[in-house]
Amino acid sequence: MKLDELVNKYHNTLNSNDMYIWQFILNHKDVCFKYTIDEFADHCNVSKATLFRFAKKLSLNGFSELKSRLKLEHDEKEEICCLDYLETVCECYHKLIDDMKKRDCNSIFQLMENANRIFIYGSGNAQKAVADEIKRIFLSIKKCFYVITGDDTTNSLVHVATENDLMIIVSLSGESPVVVNMARKLNMKNVPMISITRLKNNELALLSDENLYINTTSLNIDSVLNYETTTPYFILIEILFLKYQLYLSGV
Structure with a gap:
Protein backbone atom coordinates (compact mmCIF):
# COMPACT_ATOMS: atom_id res chain seq x y z
CA MET A 1 0.00 0.00 0.00
CA ILE A 80 7.43 5.85 -15.19
CA CYS A 81 8.67 9.30 -16.24
CA CYS A 82 11.58 7.77 -18.15
CA LEU A 83 9.23 5.38 -19.95
CA ASP A 84 6.90 8.28 -20.81
CA TYR A 85 9.83 10.34 -22.08
CA LEU A 86 11.07 7.43 -24.17
CA GLU A 87 7.67 7.00 -25.80
CA THR A 88 7.28 10.73 -26.42
CA VAL A 89 10.75 11.15 -27.91
CA CYS A 90 10.40 8.10 -30.18
CA GLU A 91 7.02 9.35 -31.42
CA CYS A 92 8.63 12.73 -32.11
CA TYR A 93 11.38 11.09 -34.19
CA HIS A 94 8.95 8.90 -36.13
CA LYS A 95 6.68 11.84 -36.94
CA LEU A 96 9.60 13.91 -38.22
CA ILE A 97 10.80 11.05 -40.41
CA ASP A 98 7.32 10.53 -41.87
CA ASP A 99 6.83 14.25 -42.49
CA MET A 100 10.21 14.65 -44.19
CA LYS A 101 9.69 11.56 -46.36
CA LYS A 102 6.44 13.06 -47.67
CA ARG A 103 7.71 16.62 -47.99
CA ASP A 104 8.38 18.00 -51.47
CA CYS A 105 11.73 19.74 -51.06
CA ASN A 106 12.26 20.70 -54.70
CA SER A 107 11.76 24.42 -54.05
CA ILE A 108 14.45 24.25 -51.35
CA PHE A 109 16.83 22.45 -53.66
CA GLN A 110 16.19 24.96 -56.44
CA LEU A 111 17.24 27.75 -54.09
CA MET A 112 20.41 25.81 -53.32
CA GLU A 113 21.15 25.19 -56.98
CA ASN A 114 20.59 28.81 -58.00
CA ALA A 115 22.73 30.31 -55.24
CA ASN A 116 26.24 31.55 -55.92
CA ARG A 117 27.09 31.07 -52.25
CA ILE A 118 25.27 29.32 -49.41
CA PHE A 119 25.73 30.71 -45.92
CA ILE A 120 24.51 28.97 -42.79
CA TYR A 121 24.14 30.32 -39.27
CA GLY A 122 23.28 28.52 -36.02
CA SER A 123 21.98 30.67 -33.18
CA GLY A 124 23.01 28.45 -30.23
CA ASN A 125 25.51 25.72 -29.40
CA ALA A 126 23.28 22.90 -30.65
CA GLN A 127 22.31 24.89 -33.74
CA LYS A 128 25.99 25.63 -34.50
CA ALA A 129 26.66 21.90 -34.35
CA VAL A 130 23.82 21.40 -36.84
CA ALA A 131 25.34 24.03 -39.15
CA ASP A 132 28.71 22.27 -39.01
CA GLU A 133 27.05 18.93 -39.75
CA ILE A 134 25.23 20.35 -42.77
CA LYS A 135 28.53 21.68 -44.07
CA ARG A 136 30.21 18.32 -43.50
CA ILE A 137 27.69 16.03 -45.15
CA PHE A 138 27.04 18.23 -48.17
CA LEU A 139 30.77 18.65 -48.75
CA SER A 140 30.85 14.93 -49.54
CA ILE A 141 28.95 15.72 -52.76
CA LYS A 142 31.01 18.87 -53.40
CA LYS A 143 28.32 21.27 -52.21
CA CYS A 144 29.97 24.00 -50.14
CA PHE A 145 28.36 25.85 -47.24
CA TYR A 146 29.95 28.78 -45.41
CA VAL A 147 29.28 28.52 -41.67
CA ILE A 148 28.90 31.95 -40.07
CA THR A 149 29.84 32.41 -36.40
CA GLY A 150 30.26 35.43 -34.15
CA ASP A 151 28.62 38.85 -34.12
CA ASP A 152 31.30 40.51 -36.26
CA THR A 153 31.02 37.88 -38.99
CA THR A 154 27.23 38.08 -38.86
CA ASN A 155 27.31 41.85 -39.31
CA SER A 156 29.73 41.50 -42.23
CA LEU A 157 27.51 38.88 -43.85
CA VAL A 158 24.53 41.24 -43.86
CA HIS A 159 26.60 43.69 -45.90
CA VAL A 160 28.15 41.23 -48.39
CA ALA A 161 25.22 38.85 -49.03
CA THR A 162 23.24 39.48 -52.21
CA GLU A 163 20.05 38.22 -53.81
CA ASN A 164 22.20 35.71 -55.68
CA ASP A 165 23.22 34.00 -52.43
CA LEU A 166 21.27 31.80 -50.02
CA MET A 167 21.09 32.07 -46.23
CA ILE A 168 20.12 29.13 -44.02
CA ILE A 169 19.37 30.02 -40.40
CA VAL A 170 19.07 27.33 -37.72
CA SER A 171 17.27 28.50 -34.59
CA LEU A 172 15.25 26.79 -31.88
CA SER A 173 12.55 29.40 -31.32
CA GLY A 174 13.07 31.61 -34.36
CA GLU A 175 12.43 34.57 -32.08
CA SER A 176 15.83 35.57 -30.66
CA PRO A 177 16.60 39.26 -31.27
CA VAL A 178 19.92 38.54 -33.01
CA VAL A 179 18.34 36.10 -35.45
CA VAL A 180 15.28 38.23 -36.18
CA ASN A 181 17.37 41.38 -36.67
CA MET A 182 19.69 39.59 -39.11
CA ALA A 183 16.77 38.02 -40.99
CA ARG A 184 15.03 41.37 -41.37
CA LYS A 185 18.15 42.99 -42.82
CA LEU A 186 18.69 40.11 -45.24
CA ASN A 187 15.03 40.20 -46.19
CA MET A 188 15.31 43.90 -47.05
CA LYS A 189 18.16 43.00 -49.43
CA ASN A 190 16.06 40.22 -51.02
CA VAL A 191 18.52 37.55 -49.91
CA PRO A 192 16.73 34.17 -50.15
CA MET A 193 16.44 32.46 -46.76
CA ILE A 194 15.64 29.01 -45.43
CA SER A 195 14.74 28.66 -41.75
CA ILE A 196 15.11 25.56 -39.60
CA THR A 197 13.14 26.03 -36.37
CA ARG A 198 10.85 24.37 -33.87
CA LEU A 199 7.36 23.68 -35.23
CA LYS A 200 5.44 26.80 -34.27
CA ASN A 201 4.72 30.24 -35.68
CA ASN A 202 7.80 32.41 -35.37
CA GLU A 203 9.23 35.61 -36.81
CA LEU A 204 12.16 33.93 -38.56
CA ALA A 205 9.89 31.53 -40.43
CA LEU A 206 7.68 34.41 -41.58
CA LEU A 207 10.71 36.27 -42.95
CA SER A 208 12.09 33.22 -44.78
CA ASP A 209 11.31 31.93 -48.26
CA GLU A 210 11.29 28.28 -47.18
CA ASN A 211 10.75 26.70 -43.78
CA LEU A 212 11.91 23.41 -42.31
CA TYR A 213 10.49 22.42 -38.94
CA ILE A 214 11.40 20.01 -36.18
CA ASN A 215 9.45 18.77 -33.17
CA THR A 216 11.50 18.93 -29.99
CA THR A 217 10.74 17.44 -26.60
CA SER A 218 11.62 19.14 -23.33
CA LEU A 219 12.59 16.60 -20.67
CA ASN A 220 12.49 17.51 -16.98
CA ILE A 221 15.47 15.43 -15.93
CA ASP A 222 15.92 16.30 -12.25
CA SER A 223 13.04 18.65 -11.43
CA VAL A 224 15.42 21.59 -11.86
CA LEU A 225 17.06 21.38 -15.27
CA ASN A 226 15.23 20.83 -18.55
CA TYR A 227 16.87 19.02 -21.45
CA GLU A 228 15.65 19.80 -24.93
CA THR A 229 16.20 17.07 -27.51
CA THR A 230 18.45 18.04 -30.42
CA THR A 231 18.49 14.79 -32.42
CA PRO A 232 15.53 15.93 -34.61
CA TYR A 233 17.80 18.54 -36.21
CA PHE A 234 20.22 15.85 -37.34
CA ILE A 235 17.47 13.52 -38.54
CA LEU A 236 16.04 16.36 -40.61
CA ILE A 237 19.30 17.33 -42.30
CA GLU A 238 20.26 13.74 -43.04
CA ILE A 239 16.93 13.08 -44.75
CA LEU A 240 17.27 16.42 -46.55
CA PHE A 241 20.70 15.35 -47.77
CA LEU A 242 19.38 12.01 -49.06
CA LYS A 243 16.45 13.70 -50.80
CA TYR A 244 18.86 16.17 -52.38
CA GLN A 245 20.84 13.30 -53.87
CA LEU A 246 17.61 11.91 -55.34
CA TYR A 247 16.82 15.38 -56.70
CA LEU A 248 20.21 15.57 -58.43
CA SER A 249 19.74 12.13 -59.95
CA GLY A 250 16.34 13.13 -61.32
CA VAL A 251 14.37 10.57 -59.30
Whole structure:
Protein backbone atom coordinates (compact mmCIF):
# COMPACT_ATOMS: atom_id res chain seq x y z
CA MET A 1 0.00 0.00 0.00
CA LYS A 2 1.34 3.44 -0.95
CA LEU A 3 2.00 6.07 1.69
CA ASP A 4 -0.92 8.28 0.67
CA GLU A 5 -3.20 5.26 0.95
CA LEU A 6 -1.83 4.56 4.43
CA VAL A 7 -2.42 8.19 5.41
CA ASN A 8 -6.02 7.91 4.21
CA LYS A 9 -6.50 4.59 5.97
CA TYR A 10 -5.20 5.82 9.33
CA HIS A 11 -6.32 9.43 8.96
CA ASN A 12 -8.48 9.34 12.10
CA THR A 13 -5.45 8.49 14.24
CA LEU A 14 -3.27 11.32 12.91
CA ASN A 15 -2.97 14.58 14.81
CA SER A 16 -1.93 18.04 13.58
CA ASN A 17 1.79 17.26 13.95
CA ASP A 18 1.36 14.11 11.89
CA MET A 19 -0.45 16.00 9.13
CA TYR A 20 2.28 18.65 9.23
CA ILE A 21 4.88 15.92 8.64
CA TRP A 22 2.79 14.47 5.82
CA GLN A 23 2.46 17.88 4.15
CA PHE A 24 6.24 18.32 4.40
CA ILE A 25 6.72 14.94 2.70
CA LEU A 26 4.31 15.88 -0.10
CA ASN A 27 6.18 19.15 -0.69
CA HIS A 28 9.65 17.56 -0.65
CA LYS A 29 9.17 14.07 -2.07
CA ASP A 30 12.16 14.45 -4.39
CA VAL A 31 14.62 14.95 -1.53
CA CYS A 32 13.21 13.83 1.82
CA PHE A 33 13.93 10.14 1.15
CA LYS A 34 17.65 11.07 1.22
CA TYR A 35 17.52 12.53 4.74
CA THR A 36 18.75 10.81 7.88
CA ILE A 37 16.30 10.93 10.77
CA ASP A 38 18.25 13.86 12.26
CA GLU A 39 18.18 15.80 8.97
CA PHE A 40 14.50 15.04 8.46
CA ALA A 41 13.62 16.20 11.96
CA ASP A 42 15.70 19.35 11.52
CA HIS A 43 14.17 20.28 8.15
CA CYS A 44 10.65 19.48 9.33
CA ASN A 45 11.10 21.18 12.72
CA VAL A 46 9.84 18.18 14.69
CA SER A 47 11.48 15.76 17.10
CA LYS A 48 12.81 12.34 16.14
CA ALA A 49 10.28 10.82 18.52
CA THR A 50 7.45 12.57 16.66
CA LEU A 51 8.74 11.17 13.37
CA PHE A 52 8.93 7.68 14.85
CA ARG A 53 5.36 7.91 16.18
CA PHE A 54 4.13 9.14 12.78
CA ALA A 55 5.67 6.11 11.08
CA LYS A 56 4.17 3.75 13.67
CA LYS A 57 0.70 5.26 13.17
CA LEU A 58 0.99 4.28 9.49
CA SER A 59 1.69 0.66 10.58
CA LEU A 60 5.37 0.99 9.65
CA ASN A 61 8.19 -0.37 11.80
CA GLY A 62 9.80 3.04 12.19
CA PHE A 63 11.60 5.83 10.34
CA SER A 64 13.80 3.42 8.35
CA GLU A 65 10.77 1.79 6.75
CA LEU A 66 9.20 5.21 6.11
CA LYS A 67 12.37 6.31 4.34
CA SER A 68 12.49 3.07 2.32
CA ARG A 69 8.87 3.57 1.23
CA LEU A 70 9.63 7.14 0.16
CA LYS A 71 12.63 6.02 -1.91
CA LEU A 72 10.68 3.17 -3.51
CA GLU A 73 7.84 5.48 -4.56
CA HIS A 74 10.34 8.05 -5.86
CA ASP A 75 12.16 5.42 -7.95
CA GLU A 76 8.89 4.07 -9.35
CA LYS A 77 7.85 7.59 -10.36
CA GLU A 78 11.22 8.18 -12.03
CA GLU A 79 10.91 4.92 -13.96
CA ILE A 80 7.43 5.85 -15.19
CA CYS A 81 8.67 9.30 -16.24
CA CYS A 82 11.58 7.77 -18.15
CA LEU A 83 9.23 5.38 -19.95
CA ASP A 84 6.90 8.28 -20.81
CA TYR A 85 9.83 10.34 -22.08
CA LEU A 86 11.07 7.43 -24.17
CA GLU A 87 7.67 7.00 -25.80
CA THR A 88 7.28 10.73 -26.42
CA VAL A 89 10.75 11.15 -27.91
CA CYS A 90 10.40 8.10 -30.18
CA GLU A 91 7.02 9.35 -31.42
CA CYS A 92 8.63 12.73 -32.11
CA TYR A 93 11.38 11.09 -34.19
CA HIS A 94 8.95 8.90 -36.13
CA LYS A 95 6.68 11.84 -36.94
CA LEU A 96 9.60 13.91 -38.22
CA ILE A 97 10.80 11.05 -40.41
CA ASP A 98 7.32 10.53 -41.87
CA ASP A 99 6.83 14.25 -42.49
CA MET A 100 10.21 14.65 -44.19
CA LYS A 101 9.69 11.56 -46.36
CA LYS A 102 6.44 13.06 -47.67
CA ARG A 103 7.71 16.62 -47.99
CA ASP A 104 8.38 18.00 -51.47
CA CYS A 105 11.73 19.74 -51.06
CA ASN A 106 12.26 20.70 -54.70
CA SER A 107 11.76 24.42 -54.05
CA ILE A 108 14.45 24.25 -51.35
CA PHE A 109 16.83 22.45 -53.66
CA GLN A 110 16.19 24.96 -56.44
CA LEU A 111 17.24 27.75 -54.09
CA MET A 112 20.41 25.81 -53.32
CA GLU A 113 21.15 25.19 -56.98
CA ASN A 114 20.59 28.81 -58.00
CA ALA A 115 22.73 30.31 -55.24
CA ASN A 116 26.24 31.55 -55.92
CA ARG A 117 27.09 31.07 -52.25
CA ILE A 118 25.27 29.32 -49.41
CA PHE A 119 25.73 30.71 -45.92
CA ILE A 120 24.51 28.97 -42.79
CA TYR A 121 24.14 30.32 -39.27
CA GLY A 122 23.28 28.52 -36.02
CA SER A 123 21.98 30.67 -33.18
CA GLY A 124 23.01 28.45 -30.23
CA ASN A 125 25.51 25.72 -29.40
CA ALA A 126 23.28 22.90 -30.65
CA GLN A 127 22.31 24.89 -33.74
CA LYS A 128 25.99 25.63 -34.50
CA ALA A 129 26.66 21.90 -34.35
CA VAL A 130 23.82 21.40 -36.84
CA ALA A 131 25.34 24.03 -39.15
CA ASP A 132 28.71 22.27 -39.01
CA GLU A 133 27.05 18.93 -39.75
CA ILE A 134 25.23 20.35 -42.77
CA LYS A 135 28.53 21.68 -44.07
CA ARG A 136 30.21 18.32 -43.50
CA ILE A 137 27.69 16.03 -45.15
CA PHE A 138 27.04 18.23 -48.17
CA LEU A 139 30.77 18.65 -48.75
CA SER A 140 30.85 14.93 -49.54
CA ILE A 141 28.95 15.72 -52.76
CA LYS A 142 31.01 18.87 -53.40
CA LYS A 143 28.32 21.27 -52.21
CA CYS A 144 29.97 24.00 -50.14
CA PHE A 145 28.36 25.85 -47.24
CA TYR A 146 29.95 28.78 -45.41
CA VAL A 147 29.28 28.52 -41.67
CA ILE A 148 28.90 31.95 -40.07
CA THR A 149 29.84 32.41 -36.40
CA GLY A 150 30.26 35.43 -34.15
CA ASP A 151 28.62 38.85 -34.12
CA ASP A 152 31.30 40.51 -36.26
CA THR A 153 31.02 37.88 -38.99
CA THR A 154 27.23 38.08 -38.86
CA ASN A 155 27.31 41.85 -39.31
CA SER A 156 29.73 41.50 -42.23
CA LEU A 157 27.51 38.88 -43.85
CA VAL A 158 24.53 41.24 -43.86
CA HIS A 159 26.60 43.69 -45.90
CA VAL A 160 28.15 41.23 -48.39
CA ALA A 161 25.22 38.85 -49.03
CA THR A 162 23.24 39.48 -52.21
CA GLU A 163 20.05 38.22 -53.81
CA ASN A 164 22.20 35.71 -55.68
CA ASP A 165 23.22 34.00 -52.43
CA LEU A 166 21.27 31.80 -50.02
CA MET A 167 21.09 32.07 -46.23
CA ILE A 168 20.12 29.13 -44.02
CA ILE A 169 19.37 30.02 -40.40
CA VAL A 170 19.07 27.33 -37.72
CA SER A 171 17.27 28.50 -34.59
CA LEU A 172 15.25 26.79 -31.88
CA SER A 173 12.55 29.40 -31.32
CA GLY A 174 13.07 31.61 -34.36
CA GLU A 175 12.43 34.57 -32.08
CA SER A 176 15.83 35.57 -30.66
CA PRO A 177 16.60 39.26 -31.27
CA VAL A 178 19.92 38.54 -33.01
CA VAL A 179 18.34 36.10 -35.45
CA VAL A 180 15.28 38.23 -36.18
CA ASN A 181 17.37 41.38 -36.67
CA MET A 182 19.69 39.59 -39.11
CA ALA A 183 16.77 38.02 -40.99
CA ARG A 184 15.03 41.37 -41.37
CA LYS A 185 18.15 42.99 -42.82
CA LEU A 186 18.69 40.11 -45.24
CA ASN A 187 15.03 40.20 -46.19
CA MET A 188 15.31 43.90 -47.05
CA LYS A 189 18.16 43.00 -49.43
CA ASN A 190 16.06 40.22 -51.02
CA VAL A 191 18.52 37.55 -49.91
CA PRO A 192 16.73 34.17 -50.15
CA MET A 193 16.44 32.46 -46.76
CA ILE A 194 15.64 29.01 -45.43
CA SER A 195 14.74 28.66 -41.75
CA ILE A 196 15.11 25.56 -39.60
CA THR A 197 13.14 26.03 -36.37
CA ARG A 198 10.85 24.37 -33.87
CA LEU A 199 7.36 23.68 -35.23
CA LYS A 200 5.44 26.80 -34.27
CA ASN A 201 4.72 30.24 -35.68
CA ASN A 202 7.80 32.41 -35.37
CA GLU A 203 9.23 35.61 -36.81
CA LEU A 204 12.16 33.93 -38.56
CA ALA A 205 9.89 31.53 -40.43
CA LEU A 206 7.68 34.41 -41.58
CA LEU A 207 10.71 36.27 -42.95
CA SER A 208 12.09 33.22 -44.78
CA ASP A 209 11.31 31.93 -48.26
CA GLU A 210 11.29 28.28 -47.18
CA ASN A 211 10.75 26.70 -43.78
CA LEU A 212 11.91 23.41 -42.31
CA TYR A 213 10.49 22.42 -38.94
CA ILE A 214 11.40 20.01 -36.18
CA ASN A 215 9.45 18.77 -33.17
CA THR A 216 11.50 18.93 -29.99
CA THR A 217 10.74 17.44 -26.60
CA SER A 218 11.62 19.14 -23.33
CA LEU A 219 12.59 16.60 -20.67
CA ASN A 220 12.49 17.51 -16.98
CA ILE A 221 15.47 15.43 -15.93
CA ASP A 222 15.92 16.30 -12.25
CA SER A 223 13.04 18.65 -11.43
CA VAL A 224 15.42 21.59 -11.86
CA LEU A 225 17.06 21.38 -15.27
CA ASN A 226 15.23 20.83 -18.55
CA TYR A 227 16.87 19.02 -21.45
CA GLU A 228 15.65 19.80 -24.93
CA THR A 229 16.20 17.07 -27.51
CA THR A 230 18.45 18.04 -30.42
CA THR A 231 18.49 14.79 -32.42
CA PRO A 232 15.53 15.93 -34.61
CA TYR A 233 17.80 18.54 -36.21
CA PHE A 234 20.22 15.85 -37.34
CA ILE A 235 17.47 13.52 -38.54
CA LEU A 236 16.04 16.36 -40.61
CA ILE A 237 19.30 17.33 -42.30
CA GLU A 238 20.26 13.74 -43.04
CA ILE A 239 16.93 13.08 -44.75
CA LEU A 240 17.27 16.42 -46.55
CA PHE A 241 20.70 15.35 -47.77
CA LEU A 242 19.38 12.01 -49.06
CA LYS A 243 16.45 13.70 -50.80
CA TYR A 244 18.86 16.17 -52.38
CA GLN A 245 20.84 13.30 -53.87
CA LEU A 246 17.61 11.91 -55.34
CA TYR A 247 16.82 15.38 -56.70
CA LEU A 248 20.21 15.57 -58.43
CA SER A 249 19.74 12.13 -59.95
CA GLY A 250 16.34 13.13 -61.32
CA VAL A 251 14.37 10.57 -59.30
